[in-house]
Amino acid sequence: MSRAEEIRAACDVAALHGLWDKAREVRESPDRPATFRLELPDDAARAAVGDVYGRPMWGQGTRISVSKLDDAVRARFGVGLDEVLAIVHGRPVAAGTSAAPERGADPLRSALAERGLAGAPWAGAWVRWVHQYGRVAEAELPEVARAAAEILSALALDGPPADWVPRAELAARAGDAHLLDAGTTLSRLVLKAAALAHDVEAPANERARAALWERCGVAGDAVSATALCWALPLVGDDPWSRGVAGRTALGLPVHLSLLDLRAAPERLVTTGTPVAVCENPRVLEAAVAEGVRHPLIAATSHPSAAVHALLRRLTADGAVLHCHADFDWSGVALADSLTTAHGARPWRMSSEDYRDALDRAAAARTDLPPLVGTPAATPWDPDLTTVMATNARALPEETHLSALLADLRGDG
CATH class of the missing domain: 3.40.1360 (Dna Topoisomerase Vi A Subunit; Chain: A, domain 2)
Structure with missing residues (x-):
């Protein structure tokens, strides 16, 4: 049996069709998001997806990291996610084309590179999101990118924090103690990067924002908690x-x-x-x-x-x-x-x-x-x-x- 036939036999099963369909959807989308929501309707789907992804699945749905899924299939089958999708669906993955201009890519990527973050797993998806949804004027982008990269370099984005810093104190490092107040452009951009890094939904309310800040090592203040x-x-x-x-x-x-x-x-x-x-x-x-x-x-x-x-x-x-x-x-x-x-x-x-x-x-x-x-x-x-x-x-x-x-x- 050839490698392709082995992969098709293991992957082209009903319990995994939802996983592969959603994975193709995001791989072919213009913004290529870093994660996607996957419904798990029954025990068969939970068991099959958990076996492929490498962790137990519970409940009716879960959030899948595209990079982690790619790592999992490479470890198991010796080929990447796009190759698995091509074998399962019988056609190659079409690269998405972003409708957003790349006019602001350099300031963001340069700022991340200066802080050693350009190669982070979340960096590419974050840069694309900022251009499409960040609502940052072109003239303001270099300064915003510098401040965001400075803040992000101080956060715990790949593990539990070693220490906690009050948010106002962290913001002061970027020039103003109020830069990370709720609703500011910088707080919105930084929290989006944090959500991508921790593979969670972007926070939609103040309680969720506070929880994500704390997960990254940032406290609302130094006295209340x-x-x-x-x-x-x-x-x-x-x-x-x-x-x-x-x-x-x-x-x-x-x-x-x-x-x-x-x-x-x-x-x-x-x-x-x-x-x-x-x-x-x-x-x-x-x-x-x-x-x-x-x-x-x-x-x-x-x-x-x-x-x-x-x-x-x-x-x-x-x-x-x-x-x-x-x-x-x-x-x-x-x-x-x-x-x-x-x-x-x-x-x-x-x-x-x-x-x-x-x-x-x-x-x-x-x-x-x-x-x-x-x-x-x-x-x-x-x-x-x-x-x-x-x-x-x-x-x-x-x-x-x-x-x-x-x-x-x-x-x-």
């Missing part, structure tokens, strides 16, 4: 450390902002210090009320930039993080992100822990909410996803508070 902490065993004897320790002595937790963390001493804790991270402030409140002096941080369902910054500081000091969250899909996604980004160790987050908590809830006749949403992977215990989906019940942290507090006290 905080990390709720309890009993941090700080090693310093400076005024900052004494202030935090003083609140613990009074039986009070502390909210640390990015500004607080910037004023903190270089080292916070000793190597090997165990620090627990929970999802819900109710767990931290209970620990405070019972006088449990184990270090604890409440991350919430969507950890703020201050939480991430504090966790990075603690892990850099050699602290050992243990994370727990609700047994629902957002909770296990939070646990996964904390293990991936900060090396946290799952704490009472196994499939057996879930079963035990279900049994305790049943014995106490506790009503549990239904488990809704898209299943999330649990790589530390792959069985957990299956067990949760099978039982279809969510378990808030509060339902097994006594077991968590016992761990924090060191009982047993």
